[in-house]
Amino acid sequence: MHWSSSILRAAATSVAASLLLGCGDGGTTADGRTKVAVQLNWVPEPEFGGFWQAELDGEFAKVGLDVQLISGGPGVPAAQLVASGKAAFGVVSGPELLSINEQGASLVAIFATYQGDPTAIMVHESSPWRTLAELWASDATLACESSLPFVIMLNRTHGGSRLKFVGHSTGLADFVNDPRLAKQCFVFAEPVTLELQGIRTRVFPARESGFDPYTAVVVTSRRYLDENPGTCRAMVLALRRGWVRYLEDPAAANAAMTKLNPAMSLEAMNLAAEKQRFLVEDETTRAHAVGWMTSDRWRTLAEQMISLEKLKAVPSTLEGDVFWQPPVAPPLGGDAG
């Protein structure tokens, strides 16, 4: 859901964002908390549940942060905004981080919200396609970015030469009006919204392609990390606590988010929060912490992208260069700050 479909809107939003950042980033509050901005890449949704939970619970304040969450939307250049120092933190995808770093930026991942890719292709339940393979063998129209790595991966395994790709707009009007349109989505976002409206869909997760990168990754710039390691550490710790609480009970944070994003009802948010759980929590996160990343996963991602001609080389150092994360706090009485 995070790919741009409109450069114009991107430009407008980035101007707006940079104006907002003037008061949202840098400096400290009267009570000595560090002001930081987080540039989200989409509108408030359960994808960012941990942020709102941490805010509601005062977790940011506890670690000495005053966090401003800046909503994104289609085409918001979150990666560029963080890389160029317009925002201290941002949310991007794993492939985006590797791509932009090869173009001269130096982003560092500090927290991987999703351990895999929630992107999916949805079709109407009434449509004839029952699997990704069937869809890829058809001449369907896909509202989906054709240059996405998982798409290229699927093209390699299933052909897909007859598919027609069109721009991926935010609204659902095109999908609702065209029973034969397939559309890019998040497994637990648009299909849930549509189901609540009585429109039944069939959802094919992109992960089935074998390409399954970290997604909704919180990043900062190398420079910001080097200059403010304490702030970055505080951010990760607050997010971990926020996410743990959100997984226990998302209702309060969802209520806050639906006020900011009325297009997604509280009901849809609650359903989505439940359905996204498998991406936030897995064996790795249970062994370490929510948002935990490993060198192996990043290497696999880089190698896959190289095979898809989306990347030229695996970064020489992964841990510390591509991603950085503070150790897990002691399970009991951990009062880091």
Place this chain on the structure above:
Amino acid sequence: MTAADVGGITARSHAAGVRLRSLSRVFAPGTPAAVEALRSVDLEVPPGSFTALIGPSGCGKTTILRILAGLDEASSGTIEYAGGVEGAEPRLGYCFQEPRLLPWRTVAANVALPLELSGVPKQERRMRAATALGKVELSGFLRAMPAALSGGMKMRASVARAIVADPQLLLLDEPFGALDDVTRYRLDEMLHALWSTERFTTLLVTHSIPEAVFLAERVVVLSPRPGRIIGEVAIDLPERTKEARGSDQFSRLVQQVYRLLLAAMESAA
């Protein structure tokens, strides 16, 4: 009247005669900006004659032509037509002070415009436009664009357009006023030659006394606004050539018109 005998010259059988009776024109009547342009003008123009109207600026000379052409309306008074038209509206030729050619049409197409607007077939109007242009000595410029012509040539094209429909009444509103004297004299001679052969009933408005004397059979003098007819001078020149302009008779007639005009100005002042 089917054919009139004017001053010993037989008019073309189809030329129109005009009679203006108590013609008046007030612009914006009843407002503070009201202007009385013409006051009770009576004028008789026999078929096939050449009449010049002369008077100071703003005396309503042009207004008379515009009313005749239907570009303006009289406030009161009547216009009667006689001669070849017998009461009906005559076929008009009108030549403005400016050439008023459509810049996107060739000279020939401009001249043919009145024929085109009255539904004459293409082949015929092409021929008649060429003939009309021949009469004003512009045969070599049928396909030229107006922008490529000199001021005098544009005016000649405009005269050709005025005569192309073989008018029963030719109205010339100071057509050569903007030209230099040499060009103007040449065009006057051309116009005289044209009238001599075609005998259109012609009404010429001009500022120039020598032009009026050279061209007209009769010069009618108007007073300053509101325009009234003060008097008229019959022009009985035996011939109208370059040389005639230098003759004593010519000078005497110019003087006569001039004195009348001067008297008109003084009576108003």
Place this chain on the structure above:
Amino acid sequence: MSRWRTRLLVIAPPVAVIAATLLAWWLVVRIFEVPAYLLPAPGAVLDAAWSDRERLGWGAVSTAISATSGFAVAAVVGVTIGSVLGLSRFLERGFYPLTLLLQMVPLIALAPIIVVWLGYGTPAVITSAAIVAVFPVIANTLGGMRSIDRELEEVFTLARAGAASRWWRLRLPAAIPSIVTGLRIAAGLAVIGAIVGEFVSAYAGPRAPLGMVIVAAMRDFRTDLMFGAIGLAAIVGFLLFGIVNLGGWLLLRRWHASAREPSR
């Protein structure tokens, strides 16, 4: 010899300004070490454009076809609407404010609904191009029709010409210089409209139009390729503008001052 010299004097200033701009661009990137994702050096843009030449070439062809078609639709519809409105003061007063209002509608907001109406693909892109391009044509046609010379009107009044005849023989031809001006503006806008339409409604793939290439390049942080595509879009616009200019010149050169000047 002097002819070559005048030619040189015509060509040299724009070439020098463009060269200086490129040099300044290159220097800024070099001195401030601007990273490629923010602003690539001009050389990098050319490299990217060359190595992706096939994709960009097809993109340019596709965008050019849509923009030209949209322009053609805008020209026909715009001249028709503008000149019909020019027929009567009543029609003009009624409809002109509406066309002005429609001109203010941001295309980007309309584009998604155009897709819903027309479906994905070239017709929706052409519609986007036509929608933005049509308004200057309407406005300039109407403007040209309104500013008719009263003196020329009288030539037609003398002949008791009817409204239709006046419209066809006087108002329309007299409006041509103004219409050509409108078409010139429309040429540039048609390309912008096509690109915006493509963002939302074009098909992707190996022969995707420039709008799609721009979106994909932006997403891959290929700012160099994006600049290449934008530059190419500008060239497409410039060519369309040039063709319109040439057409206008051919149409007007024999009678209108605006066309006679640059011929020499």
